[in-house]
Amino acid sequence: MVRLFVAGGSKLVDIKGKSCAAAEECVQASINFGGARTLITSKCCTSDLCNSQDAPEGSISSPNGKKCFQCVGNDCTQTLNCNGNEDHCISSASNIPTGFSVTVKGCASKLICSSTQSPQITGITAAEISCCQGDLCNSAGMTTTSQLQSRMSLWNLILALRSSSLFSMD
Numbered sequence: 001m002v003r004l005f006v007a008g009g010s011k012l013v014d015i016k017g018k019s020c021a022a023a024e025e026c027v028q029a030s031i032n033f034g035g036a037r038t039l040i041t042s043k044c045c046t047s048d049l050c051n052s053q054d055a056p057e058g059s060i061s062s063p064n065g066k067k068c069f070q071c072v073g074n075d076c077t078q079t080l081n082c083n084g085n086e087d088h089c090i091s092s093a094s095n096i097p098t099g100f101s102v103t104v105k106g107c108a109s110k111l112i113c114s115s116t117q118s119p120q121i122t123g124i125t126a127a128e129i130s131c132c133q134g135d136l137c138n139s140a141g142m143t144t145t146s147q148l149q150s151r152m153s154l155w156n157l158i159l160a161l162r163s164s165s166l167f168s169m170d
Contacts, residue, residue, distance in 0.1 A: 085110075091131075
């Protein structure tokens with residue numbers, strides 16, 4: 001499995017992991033907050049010791065026509081074009097150790113929205129999430145955030161994944 005963190009079009013971190021997993025944990029997923037995106041890819045096989053190759057690195061797909069709200073600075077009314085399998089709008093709220101409450105909005109794959117069912121995904125959100133399927137459906141309960149807080153949330157997520165014993169940094 002590969003978790004690829006992208007911000008502003010540049011790859012920040014590429015986290016690779018290999019393990020045994022159930023077929024339903026072999027996933028392709030994406031979460032997109034506009035300025036930052038996480039892509040997850042897997043390559044699964046069924047024979048003993050068959051996972052010697054890395055999963056393919058994810059790539060940003062073409063726009064799919066879906067639109068969701070995103071937060072830009074303190075404004076959570078900007079629209080974001082979703083890509084590829086990002087078929088849900090997401091709002092995610094988290095209290096980070098520095099005392100900030102952070103809310104981010106964007107596009108996500110269905111799998112991200114049901115992340116409690118997949119141990120391969122749960123490390124990504126680490127927050128309360130709500131998802132919906134209609135265009136621009138993630139406007140309710142709007143909370144603002146600053147770009148600094150969003151970056152801090154992303155870096156806290158990266159540090160949490162880095163310290164995980166399941167993944168190695170490349």
